[in-house]
Amino acid sequence: MRILELGCGDLKDANNMQGKVIAIDKKIVCKPAHNVTAIEADYFDIQLEGDFDLIYSNYSLCFNTKVKIEDRLPKILAHLKPGGIFLVRDFHTEDKVVKKRTNIHAPWFFDLVKKYVGPITVSDEKIFEAEHSHEHHIFSLKAKKSK
Ligand SMILES: C[S@@+](CC[C@H](N)C(=O)[O-])C[C@H]1O[C@@H](n2cnc3c(N)ncnc32)[C@H](O)[C@@H]1O
Numbered sequence: 001m002r003i004l005e006l007g008c009g010d011l012k013d014a015n016n017m018q019g020k021v022i023a024i025d026k027k028i029v030c031k032p033a034h035n036v037t038a039i040e041a042d043y044f045d046i047q048l049e050g051d052f053d054l055i056y057s058n059y060s061l062c063f064n065t066k067v068k069i070e071d072r073l074p075k076i077l078a079h080l081k082p083g084g085i086f087l088v089r090d091f092h093t094e095d096k097v098v099k100k101r102t103n104i105h106a107p108w109f110f111d112l113v114k115k116y117v118g119p120i121t122v123s124d125e126k127i128f129e130a131e132h133s134h135e136h137h138i139f140s141l142k143a144k145k146s147k
Pocket residue numbers: 006007008009010012024025026027041042043044057058059060061063064
């Protein structure tokens with residue numbers, strides 16, 4: 001199982017995944033687990049090698065411009081194996097907390113994923129972030145690459 005994480009932050013997710021993980025972030029500050037290769041880079045600039053069973057991004061894509069996502073994300077998604085999964089968790093349109101972001105809970109983003117991956121399922125929920133005492137409205141998107 002090969003996994004690519006876009007915007008891994010402190011590696012809390014990447015370091016708990018099974019399989020061979022490539023985790024990319026502009027700033028890597030934590031130590032990767034034995035099965036994780038952490039790469040300090042802009043994930044839209046990096047030349048990826050090989051294909052992945054899972055491409056995963058947790059609260060990261062929204063910190064990039066719509067132009068960049070539209071231009072570069074398809075190149076990353078081309079590295080998803082047939083039957084592979086693209087999984088995104090990010091902020092819902094209605095999220096009131098994170099204001100400086102691109103809204104990817106939007107038809108243009110859903111259409112891009114449908115075009116380059118396949119059918120999508122989207123769900124949303126509200127989560128309470130105890131550390132900052134506020135509630136986020138978030139969404140999860142899952143798409144399976146057509147064979
Ligand atoms: C809110 S943090 C989320 C981190 C982690 N995924 C988590 O759930 O804790 C967003 C992360 O995405 C990274 N990021 C955003 N755009 C990026 C890009 N184009 N290339 C690399 N890292 C990026 C930031 O550096 C930051 O660490």
